Amino acid sequence: MRTRVARWGHSLAVRIPKPLAEATGLRPGEEVILEVGGEGLVLRPLRLDDLLEAITEANRHEEVDWGPATGREA
Template sequence: MGARSHVARWGSSLAVRIPKPVAEQWGVREGSRIEMVPRGDRLVMRKEAHDLDEMLARMSPETLHGEVDTGPARGREVW
């Protein structure tokens, strides 16, 4: 799905609104991180991938949980 928007001023920066249907289809919402890559006369926007090292650095004893029992082995699992 494509949509048109326009460039507006936001403080000393410029901003482009993402129409709601496009944001929903793309899976972004307020606070989502995106990356913008200029490609000639185009601007490619993509959702920023999660950084595992950054996520692990935020881990703390409060965010850890214990093991979860998923029941007995089924099939040929080796435990």
């Protein structure tokens, strides 16, 4: 399937045809990852693994003590 690159403000944009969006499960507003691949750009949905990889000691918060268990949650 072919499409064209268009200008969008100071950036470039590519319109994803409906059959490709449906085949990949992409929806409007969904966050995606863009990467440079072997021969060009790779676009893929943002996954939980991507978010977990971003956790570091610098951005990880300390455990919070909410007090003793009061129900059956523990």
